[in-house]
């Protein structure tokens with residue numbers, strides 16, 4: 650990398666339904682559609698049948714779509730690196746997406762440059778332990794006397810892109826939204842120990858392209874912000890430039906300034922919080938009711954606020970349907 654990089658862009662997929670289905674502005678879909686159109690293979694993070702994050706391979710749009718949306722927990726790679734190498738050796742075009750440390754790990758595993766490999770990393774706040782997510786899901790299932798059918802780590806359609814509420818959907822037709830897991834996430838105590846020393850919490854990244862939420866876009870380019878999601882795109886290599894040229898027809902984009910696009914994970918790692926040991930002691934020894942109240946701020950006030958937002962949405966939909 651040199652002083653030329655990163656090149657900074659704001660991006661929104663031209664298809665609004667893609668943006669709604671994506672976490673930010675749909676950069677991942679634009680890039681992966683281009684790779685799929687060239688008969689390439691996509692590697693990315695999806696949820697398994699237990700709603701845990703895993704990396705998988707996709708060769709078509711349906712399978713790729715399961716990778717959309719951020720899963721705010723550490724994903725399991727299994728034999729992904731081996732599979733990427735086999736695809737590259739057989740001459741296929743490959744897109745690998747993941748956290749910056751996963752991209753760096755893949756590059757180290759491969760040990761050499763492959764012309765047909767494009768790597769896209771996400772700006773990453775840090776990854777919570779899946780154990781916390783799992784206990785949270787078990788707790789919610791028990792509370793709702795039901796099984797899960799779907800989860801949304803950050804429900805943009807009901808709460809808007811600027812908010813962070815998770816929604817869980819159950820087989821009894823009910824759904825529950827809260828900020829319990831997201832509050833635990835932003836408290837940082839549940840993050841993996843290596844996240845506190847992450848070398849990628851900077852503007853230098855391991856991917857050819859880095860994608861993120863374009864936080865602060867409402868200040869510098871307010872006309873782009875409709876609360877449905879804008880992607881921040883950092884181009885880090887010549888390969889990234891070429892790929893970006895290929896997707897320009899699928900997106901609205903604008904060149905922006907790196908200094909207007911800064912957010913904490915582009916500056917440095919979050920320090921290990923003073924309460925981390927206490928959190929894990931409580932997690933091991935107390936009920937999740939206790940964890941939700943103490944670390945997830947599961948309070949009546951926040952439950953009422955969520956009900957009011959959902960009620961307001963319902964009323965707005967009712968009137969706009971008339």
Ligand SMILES: Cc1cc2nc3c(=O)[nH]c(=O)nc-3n(C[C@H](O)[C@H](O)[C@H](O)COP(=O)(O)OP(=O)(O)OC[C@H]3O[C@@H](n4cnc5c(N)ncnc54)[C@H](O)[C@@H]3O)c2cc1C
Pocket residue numbers: 670671672673674675676677678692693694695702716717718719720721722723724746747748771772773774775776860861862863864880881912914
């Ligand atoms: C744990 C985590 C922390 C994040 N922290 C920040 C942050 O602090 N600031 C910020 O601006 N953006 C952050 N993001 C990135 C952001 O939420 C969006 O994922 C990103 O902007 C892509 O949005 P999109 O609309 O292009 O893609 P979407 O279509 O939503 O695609 C999601 C992409 O993320 C990948 N992905 C999803 N979950 C994981 C996971 N657990 N591990 C590895 N890869 C995953 C998928 O493979 C896919 O490439 C984070 C994402 C994750 C998963």
